[in-house]
Amino acid sequence: MDPRTGLPVVAMVGGGQLSRMTHQAAIALGQSLRVLATDPAESAALVTADVQLGDHRELADLQRLAEGATVLTFDHEHVPTEHLQALVDAGHRVAPGPAALVHAQDKLVLRRALAAAGEPQPAWAEARTVHDVAAFGAEVGWPVVAKTPRGGYDGKGVFVVHGPDEAAELLERHGTLLVEERVPMLRELAAQVARSPFGQVAVWPVVETVQRDGVCNEVLAPAPGLSDELATAAQELAVRIADSLGVVGMLAVELFETADGILVNELAMRPHNSGHWTIEGARTSQFEQHLRAVLDYPLGSTAMTAPVVVMANVLGGATADEDWAGPGLDERVHHLMAHWPDVKLHWYGKTQRRGRKLGHVTALGEDVPEVRARAVAAARYLADGVVDPAFAFEHDEEHRP
Amino acid sequence: MDPRTGLPVVAMVGGGQLSRMTHQAAIALGQSLRVLATDPAESAALVTADVQLGDHRELADLQRLAEGATVLTFDHEHVPTEHLQALVDAGHRVAPGPAALVHAQDKLVLRRALAAAGEPQPAWAEARTVHDVAAFGAEVGWPVVAKTPRGGYDGKGVFVVHGPDEAAELLERHGTLLVEERVPMLRELAAQVARSPFGQVAVWPVVETVQRDGVCNEVLAPAPGLSDELATAAQELAVRIADSLGVVGMLAVELFETADGILVNELAMRPHNSGHWTIEGARTSQFEQHLRAVLDYPLGSTAMTAPVVVMANVLGGATADEDWAGPGLDERVHHLMAHWPDVKLHWYGKTQRRGRKLGHVTALGEDVPEVRARAVAAARYLADGVVDPAFAFEHDEEHRP
Incomplete structure (x- = not known):
């Protein structure tokens, strides 16, 4: 106190x-x-x-x-x-305690725990040698995905491996690897749940996360077109994982959606990029809920505040380059506010670099393409200094299930 | 920068x-x-x-x-x-500049400016002597309201004066007074507007403010039952005042609603208690808007996020007493969160004293009595440690126009 x-x-x-x-x-x-x-x-x-x-x-x-x-x-x-x-x-x-947290720190530990619990996940193996990778590739088909068990984030520590030869160098550099089948996924989803030491849980609607180059770029809440059945299955899966691992605080379960259902990709036991939309988009944000959960306060309502909420990351783009000659950050913020008076800005105050998460914007509304176009255009203007109305739609279709 | x-x-x-x-x-x-x-x-x-x-x-x-x-x-x-x-x-x-701000600092300066602009306000006079007060009382009828021109807030510096004798002591203690007719008001309203140096203005829906002992206790957004005509008149009045005084930043215009329309009570040129509901209840809060306005950024959308929003202040009550033997603050926060999972808490971290503004809560919904009961019960539980479901309604009727 x-x-x-x-x-x-x-x-x-x-x-x-x-x-x-x-x-x-x-x-x-x-x-x-x-x-x-x-x-x-x-x-x-x-x-x-x-x-x-x-x-x-x-x-x-x-x-x-x-x-x-x-x-x-x-x-x-x-x-x-x-x-x-x-x-x-x-x-x-x-909170979370070390025994729970290790499942978000070490991807091999997570894979073993999910296997023991019978939860859905990609085919995987622990690979210490080229032979291990070759055997796994022969079983599930090439290419395979190799991951460093610890330390990876935002696409770092993740490699697509097309044959045993490529594995040799990775093993030499990183030691033991987690190898996984390359899942024929329709899209990525995330299920957010908070759990308190008392055992209370609260789930938000399941969201779609749109990645670009391994980095989360957009989050659509709720995941457009997701069946109630699959949404409930994802929420129940998240609650089971939180309970069985004894998570305290926020848990984000990153999921692959495939033609056959959902598979667990990885976990985060903290507020997570896939939950930033909750600041304006839910009655209780993931940040407030994390505080409530780790302090064993009763959890807050996770009801959405609008039918459609889209968060778009501002990833350092052309404006982060030293030779950027267009409007500076403060001027871009002016234009953003003038053009999108109802888009909410969150700027992190960090030094600008290409690809770095510098901030995010959130848009709320009723219609997915409209809300998404607004959020993405605003984020991209901040990052790249251009407004490209076509952008929101150019890769829209490829991510629809 | x-x-x-x-x-x-x-x-x-x-x-x-x-x-x-x-x-x-x-x-x-x-x-x-x-x-x-x-x-x-x-x-x-x-x-x-x-x-x-x-x-x-x-x-x-x-x-x-x-x-x-x-x-x-x-x-x-x-x-x-x-x-x-x-x-x-x-x-x-x-921002606001000194020439504008003085109208929120000195009630006599405000009265003169409103009179010059022909804006609606209570009958008033500047009183330097008992004779001045007596003449004014004879004109508008007793009792009258006497105010210290500067330094008053939350009911401090405001006195009901029943005759010239009472005025003598006040004049001796405070010097020049502003005296006003005691307006036969139906209720109090507030109109919030933000204005930027560029001249852009943004108004929120007009709210009803419910005072207790001269202190704002509840704010109902939008003001229940207020006609569109009167609401628009109040918003236009607020914009006119902001423009004519050259306000930069937030302006709260406190109003009396009477059978004949609206009268200006006083001004605040900053975020104001009557606008706390905007944190969750509007797309852009008064705090964000104040920052945007004083920095000459474009202003944000003031659209409401729910049909009904009620803010209730937590004023130090029984729980602030030294001999309070009930649940402590942290325990009361636990109970609050358990009982009202969708009420939003704002706690200011201040030392607790009787009557002090310690925090506020905000409830959102569709039905005024329901939302109001939720907000007031939650606030009162934090302040007094009791849940009294009748409270929200006991003085409900007396404030309806």
Whole structure:
């Protein structure tokens, strides 16, 4: 508890945009968010009052962060499990706990757990040698997808492998790999669920996530054209995983939709890009819900606030280049507001680089193509300085099931 | 501009809840909010990264605050006009400017300006002597309302005067008074408008404000049963005032509704309690809009997100007493969330005292009595530790026109 307010202190490892947006939610709830950042210019460090500079791989820094905090939680998965266990052993509350979190940190651990539970997932194998990859490829067909078990995100650490020769170099560089069949997917979905230590769960409508170059680009809520049956199946799957792993806080289950149903891709145990739409699009945002869940407060309503909500990421584009000669950021924000007075902007305050997640926009409405066109055009204008009305539709059809 | 982000730095005088909620909006827009607080435990100082401690009556502190900021604005009206003029003369942008702001600082200045513009307002007079008050009372009938021209808020500085004798003591204590007829009002309304230096304006639906003991207790959006004609008249009045005074930023026009129409009570040139409902209840909140307006960004959509939105203040009640033996604040927040999973909480982090504005809750829905009962019951539970389902209705009828 914060003696100044009588309300909890939440310590969050990581100073990125997820901490930044969690802070907005913490302000409303009267809570004090303490952030562990590696640099004072990080997204959350720019806007929070209680910033500790340190390294999430150093136990001493984590101990200092946890001191006096009601609970310790995360904006990324990169904290070593043994450090988290040490914090738990010292009596600190850590949410999600290390035994749950490892399933979001290590893709092999996740695959084994899902296999043991009989949950749907792609065919997979653990590969330590070229022979392992060759045998798996022969079984499921080439190409296969190879992943580093730990440390990958936003398409990093994921490789398409067309034959055993390609595997050799990857194995040499990364050691043990997770290899998976290349799923003939129709599209990607995500199911968001929050779970409290008490065991209460709350699910949001299942969304479609549209990736570009391995990075989430758009989120459509609810997933257009998804049958009630499949939506319910995805929500129930997410709740089962949250329960069986003992997740505390937000869980995002990334899914492949195939002709035969859904398969689990991977998990995130924190607020996740696929849930940013909830800030305006649901009665309770994923950020507020994460705080409620890790503090064992009752969870909030996940009802949508509009029939259709689309979030589009602003990924660093042409405007992030040093030789960009068009309107600067502030001027682009002016134009954005003039052109789309009802699109909501979230800018993370980060240094601009090509491909970096710099912010997102959210549009709400009734009609999927209209709302989507609005969100994507606004995001793309911020990133690339151009308005291309055709863009929203050019790859629309290829992602429809 | 903040060199770290390429986006504006907004300096806000005052560390109260209005700054706190403005900070939430600034985070989304990528802006840096710098706050002048008198104490590090003030509401906004608890949650913002850039806090300057100082006195809003000291020019040196204001100069330090304005240094390097894109614009300087306010969460209260208590900055001396001559200091603001000095900042303007030194080349700083101040929004609203001192010539506009004085109409929210000095009720006599406002009355004179409205009279000159022919806007509807109660009969009034400037009273320097008992004779002035006696003459005015004889003209409009007793009792009259006497107000200190400056410094009043939340019912402070407002007195009901039943005869000349009562006026003597007030005049001795406060000097010149504004005296007004006691308006036979049906209810109180408020019209919110934002205006940018460019001259763009944006209005929200007119709301009903329900006062208790001179303090705003509930806000009903839109004002139930208000005719389109009167609603439009109130919005047009607010826009005219914003234009004619050259307001930059938010303007709240507090109104009396009488059998004959509307009369201007007073003005606030900043985010105002009557607009807190816009955080969840409108596409653009008054806090975001204030930032957009003072920075001369295009203004955002003011469309409502639900047919009925009710905000209820949490005013320090029985639970603020030292001998309160019931559930503590954190436990009450737990119960609130369990009982009202779709009511949105905003807690300001302030020390609890009887009658102090400690937070507010917002409920959304379709039916005024239902939404209102939910909001008021939730707020009252936080304040007094009791749930009284009859409360929302006991004074419902007396406020209906």
